[in-house]
Amino acid sequence: MKDIDNLFAELRTSEPYLADGGFTAVVMAQ
Amino acid sequence: MSVEDGALIARVREQGDQRAFAELVKRYQSQLRYSLRQLTGWDAALADDLAQETLIKAYRSIKQFRGEAKFFTWLYKIAYHCFLAHKRSRKPEQSLEEGDEERHGDHPEQAGNPADLHRDFARALLQFPPEQRMALHLSLQREFTHQEIADLMECPLGTVKSHILRGRERLQQMLAGWDTGVTT
Numbered sequence A: 001m002k003d004i005d006n007l008f009a010e011l012r013t014s015e016p017y018l019a020d021g022g023f024t025a026v027v028m029a030q
Numbered sequence B: 001m002s003v004e005d006g007a008l009i010a011r012v013r014e015q016g017d018q019r020a021f022a023e024l025v026k027r028y029q030s031q032l033r034y035s036l037r038q039l040t041g042w043d044a045a046l047a048d049d050l051a052q053e054t055l056i057k058a059y060r061s062i063k064q065f066r067g068e069a070k071f072f073t074w075l076y077k078i079a080y081h082c083f084l085a086h087k088r089s090r091k092p093e094q095s096l097e098e099g100d101e102e103r104h105g106d107h108p109e110q111a112g113n114p115a116d117l118h119r120d121f122a123r124a125l126l127q128f129p130p131e132q133r134m135a136l137h138l139s140l141q142r143e144f145t146h147q148e149i150a151d152l153m154e155c156p157l158g159t160v161k162s163h164i165l166r167g168r169e170r171l172q173q174m175l176a177g178w179d180t181g182v183t184t
Helices: A004-013 A023-029 B005-015 B018-039 B044-060 B071-089 B114-125 B130-141 B146-153 B157-174
Strands: none
Touching: A004 B114, A004 B130, A004 B157, A023 B018, A023 B044, B005 B018, B005 B071, B018 B044, B018 B071, B018 B114, B018 B130, B044 B071, B071 B130, B071 B146, B114 B130, B130 B146, B130 B157, B146 B157
16 A cells, blocks of 8 residues: 555645646647 | 736737737646546546536636736636536436546656546545545645645635545555555
8 A cells, every 4th residue: 555645645646647638639629 | 938927818808819818828728637637536527528618617707817826726716616517416426437548658667557546546535525635636646735725726725734634544544455456
């Protein structure tokens, strides 16, 4: 079992970057 | 050199500059969409819908942004209200969306499979009421202070502390088997 603090730290450091993929364009179109 | 948030916000407020707002969206879309995935059990489509709703509301009400908090924090406050409104109006949430493929461009070389950790954490958060889910996410992943969370969620500081303390203990139990890929 991993230490819970290490797990949370891993969550923060490995957060994926979600590519825009047209998201901004969709928002701005509205 | 990137333009400061404040300068972009001023251009939106004073000139209705849509390109400035688009820059703000590009700047924060990943974090916002990720957070909403965490709150919705990693339902990517729902999270993106809520993120769009959040940003449209932000654009329409940007004159109300007084700069007392960071723009990011203000955005999260709107997102929280959109999330709560959705929860109150819809059927119970479904379990984690399977097969969603997000990109890990910033951390492609992580040991293990971080994608599973993010999904498992989102699934674990589904076991909490929406308010506690938000408090846990902001504290454990976004590292907001308890006071910042209380201000954002407009709830007593003691409630936030209780949400996080109890939630942390429960998460520890729920995620105890994570390194073997087993959550309870």
